[in-house]
Amino acid sequence: MTTYKAPIQDTLFVLNDVLGYQRYSNLPGFSDATPDVLEAILAEGAKLAENVMHPLNRVGDMEGCVRHDDGSVTTPKGFKDAYDQYREGGWMGLAAPAEFGGQGLPYAVHTAVSEYMISANMALMMYPGLTQGAIAAIVTHGSDEQKATWLPKLIEGGWTGTMNLTEPHCGTDLGLLRTKAVPNGDGSYRISGQKIFISAGEHDMSDNIVHLVLARAEGAPEGVKGISLFIVPKFKLDASGNPGERNTLSCGSIEEKMGIHGNSTCVMNYDEAEGMLLGELNGGLKAMFTMMNEARLGVGLQGLSVSEIAYQNAVSYAKDRLQGRSLSGAKAPDKKADPIIVHPDIRRSLMTMKAFNEAGRALALWTAIKSDVAHRAGDDKDRQAADDYTGLMTPVVKGVLTDKGFDHAVMAQQVFGGHGYVEEHGMSQFVRDARIAMIYEGANGIQALDLVGRKLAQNGGRAVQAFFKEVGEFCEENRADEKMAPFTKALKKGLNDLQAATMWLVQNGMAKPDNAGAASTDYMHLFGLVALGYMWAQMARSAQAKLAEGANGATVFYDTKLVTARFFMERIMPETATRLARISSGADTLMALPAEAF
Ligand SMILES: Cc1cc2nc3c(=O)[nH]c(=O)nc-3n(C[C@H](O)[C@H](O)[C@H](O)COP(=O)(O)OP(=O)(O)OC[C@H]3O[C@@H](n4cnc5c(N)ncnc54)[C@H](O)[C@@H]3O)c2cc1C
Numbered sequence: 001m002t003t004y005k006a007p008i009q010d011t012l013f014v015l016n017d018v019l020g021y022q023r024y025s026n027l028p029g030f031s032d033a034t035p036d037v038l039e040a041i042l043a044e045g046a047k048l049a050e051n052v053m054h055p056l057n058r059v060g061d062m063e064g065c066v067r068h069d070d071g072s073v074t075t076p077k078g079f080k081d082a083y084d085q086y087r088e089g090g091w092m093g094l095a096a097p098a099e100f101g102g103q104g105l106p107y108a109v110h111t112a113v114s115e116y117m118i119s120a121n122m123a124l125m126m127y128p129g130l131t132q133g134a135i136a137a138i139v140t141h142g143s144d145e146q147k148a149t150w151l152p153k154l155i156e157g158g159w160t161g162t163m164n165l166t167e168p169h170c171g172t173d174l175g176l177l178r179t180k181a182v183p184n185g186d187g188s189y190r191i192s193g194q195k196i197f198i199s200a201g202e203h204d205m206s207d208n209i210v211h212l213v214l215a216r217a218e219g220a221p222e223g224v225k226g227i228s229l230f231i232v233p234k235f236k237l238d239a240s241g242n243p244g245e246r247n248t249l250s251c252g253s254i255e256e257k258m259g260i261h262g263n264s265t266c267v268m269n270y271d272e273a274e275g276m277l278l279g280e281l282n283g284g285l286k287a288m289f290t291m292m293n294e295a296r297l298g299v300g301l302q303g304l305s306v307s308e309i310a311y312q313n314a315v316s317y318a319k320d321r322l323q324g325r326s327l328s329g330a331k332a333p334d335k336k337a338d339p340i341i342v343h344p345d346i347r348r349s350l351m352t353m354k355a356f357n358e359a360g361r362a363l364a365l366w367t368a369i370k371s372d373v374a375h376r377a378g379d380d381k382d383r384q385a386a387d388d389y390t391g392l393m394t395p396v397v398k399g400v401l402t403d404k405g406f407d408h409a410v411m412a413q414q415v416f417g418g419h420g421y422v423e424e425h426g427m428s429q430f431v432r433d434a435r436i437a438m439i440y441e442g443a444n445g446i447q448a449l450d451l452v453g454r455k456l457a458q459n460g461g462r463a464v465q466a467f468f469k470e471v472g473e474f475c476e477e478n479r480a481d482e483k484m485a486p487f488t489k490a491l492k493k494g495l496n497d498l499q500a501a502t503m504w505l506v507q508n509g510m511a512k513p514d515n516a517g518a519a520s521t522d523y524m525h526l527f528g529l530v531a532l533g534y535m536w537a538q539m540a541r542s543a544q545a546k547l548a549e550g551a552n553g554a555t556v557f558y559d560t561k562l563v564t565a566r567f568f569m570e571r572i573m574p575e576t577a578t579r580l581a582r583i584s585s586g587a588d589t590l591m592a593l594p595a596e597a598f
Helices: 008-018 035-053 055-063 079-088 107-120 122-141 144-156 284-320 344-376 380-415 427-437 444-455 458-477 482-508 513-549 555-572 575-583
Strands: 159-164 180-183 188-199 208-217 227-233 235-237 243-246 249-254 265-278
Touching: 008 035, 008 107, 008 344, 008 513, 008 555, 035 055, 035 079, 035 107, 055 079, 055 122, 055 427, 079 122, 107 122, 107 284, 107 344, 122 144, 122 159, 122 208, 122 227, 122 265, 122 284, 144 159, 144 208, 159 188, 159 284, 180 265, 188 208, 188 227, 208 265, 208 284, 227 235, 227 284, 284 344, 284 380, 284 427, 344 380, 344 513, 344 555, 380 427, 380 444, 380 458, 380 513, 444 458, 444 513, 458 482, 458 513, 482 513, 482 555, 482 575, 513 555, 513 575
Parallel strands: 159 208, 180 208
Antiparallel strands: 180 188, 188 265, 208 227, 227 265, 235 243, 249 265
């Protein structure tokens, strides 16, 4: 059985001391989340995660979802009750607009709490997670009538949402999609086609399921320019807006899969189902990206969340498991052997996970704050700068946090030796669950291409230049501070590598696109290293400031931050040089062999 404790002190340190969360109190919603309120929300969220959701994580894994002959799906025992508690606690609407029943609090607060709940039970949290994407799409692209019809129930959690993009022949390349939409002449459409791999497509947790379906309207152009997004509910609404007649859509089967067994992954069949256009005709890609961007940050958070719970369990085991003696002399001479936490190689794993998780949390929260600024700031320039940042960082958060999340689930499993490979300790579930986050919401290779192929060049490189400037200025401002030297020197070196890689891409990627494609994954990770390094340098500065002020009884906490920051700079940051070397080797060797040589 695994254990989980929400890292509240770490979250508060990042939000309050490092990112200066209270600085944004002029933005709508932020002034309501005073330090006391923030702490209370985190504590309540932690309780739900630890006491209600976490005990069901293994149940969900063992039981999975069951589809019945009539197409209905039962979720694992306890899931509905836990979801009801989530719903009754108002968690779905934490950051949703107040005019539709939400609490209007910052997305950053929602992100902080979601980390805990996803750590506790990733599969369960996917039901509300998908709903958040649907809410975001309707808030941004819905008509007034659509907002009034769908948002209150979604935000209250009585209805849940889904994203229906994928078809058997069409995953990454959505231009290939075939699902058809035929106008009825009264503003509604008849939607027909098959979608596969639809998370939370059918289940027993809500009164209605609001499917957002990408389809091609009759006569629309080929490719991505001809796709539109439709609202297609499981139950059509009656005259009073309540679920009425069953729509002609059904779950044909559910997938047997590697992990997230508690989430129903459905084949959805649409047979002239009634749907309403959301956003503009043939503007589906734009509407879908609203949903996807939100969802990509959420999936990045899944990587971090699984990494955190896997790490916590590896630490407990490493303190408990007695094997061998410390290289520097027995540390537990009264016992037959020392706990494995004394071994440097076990420390390497634990420190790697710890250093990543704490910086990953800071990066996720920083990105969430920027997303809040992009949506809520009054000043156009502030909104634009924050929007640039969020656009740039979304593929990095998604790709890097999920690649590393999986690596760390494996690393934590390794700490358990053979006991991690058997199911008893629950470590295998983390590995299986974490794996999907690298694949859905755009496989990580596609995130890397989005970063290199779209985000870097957008608006003449405005976003990336702003990021370089900010990190460079941080290093410059702290250059004279000797205590900061171990952090700023390593960060500056990483930034130089990132800038060199960017320059190499500008010079070699445009003329020969394979060079950009060959560099993309390394570039995304190089970017992630610098972003995480920047988080560590800021955390080190805040920890030093706190220690200088007297640390208020938390000296060990801040000292630990400084050691972890040093570990990151010494052991993880140097990887930027390797990434740069790979990037600048170009595509020639990679692409040299003909397909038959493989
Ligand atoms: C458990 C689960 C839940 C899911 N939930 C949902 C959901 O709720 N809604 C939904 O719509 N979909 C969902 N998906 C689908 C998921 O988003 C897709 O599987 C994913 O987008 C990849 O598509 P694909 O599987 O068709 O792979 P493909 O598109 O066939 O890609 C195969 C590989 O080729 C790479 N590749 C493809 N094109 C390129 C290119 N141009 N350049 C470089 N590399 C490329 C990809 O990175 C990938 O590694 C889910 C999938 C799973 C397994």
